[in-house]
Amino acid sequence: xxxxxxxxxxxxxxxxxxxxxxxxxxxxxxxxxxxxxxxxxxxxxxxxxxxxxxxxxxxxxxxxxxxxxxxxxxxxxxxxxxxxxxxxxxxxxxxxxxxxxxxxxxxx
Numbered sequence: 001x002x003x004x005x006x007x008x009x010x011x012x013x014x015x016x017x018x019x020x021x022x023x024x025x026x027x028x029x030x031x032x033x034x035x036x037x038x039x040x041x042x043x044x045x046x047x048x049x050x051x052x053x054x055x056x057x058x059x060x061x062x063x064x065x066x067x068x069x070x071x072x073x074x075x076x077x078x079x080x081x082x083x084x085x086x087x088x089x090x091x092x093x094x095x096x097x098x099x100x101x102x103x104x105x106x107x108x
Contacts, residue, residue, distance in 0.1 A: 001028070003066035004081075004093050008032035012090055021099065025079075028095040036085035045083065046071045 008015035012032020020027050037045065048068040074081050079097035086092055 001030075001070075001095075003070050004030050004095070007066065008034075008091070008093070011035075022096070024099055025096045026099055028097070030093040030095070031086065031090060032092075033090040036089065036091045037083070039085065042083050042085070046081075 005015045005017060008030050009032070012034030014033055016029075016031045018029045046067050048065055071081050074095060074097065077097055079095060081093060081095045084092050084094065
């Protein structure tokens with residue numbers, strides 16, 4: 001979540017985060033007001049070492065691993081993440097994670 005929110009603030013100027021239950025899932029949305037990303041790069045940005053921001057400046061970006069790692073972690077928990085450009089401008093990251101009920105204490 002930190003990487004996704006940091007990206008929204010860094011590249012989109014702000015981050016609006018919401019959380020809502022949806023059936024057996026928790027739906028987390030992170031929206032920004034930035035320029036969005038080219039449609040052809042929406043899926044590609046999850047590949048390791050892919051950066052849309054092309055400068056090599058440490059101030060404007062990292063190595064292009066953050067979204068790849070974030071997706072791997074989310075999928076490892078049985079969830080999914082999708083990016084979409086917002087019609088009014090900006091980008092939305094929609095994260096869905098399964099809700100897990102507390103199994104209670106375990107006996108050793």
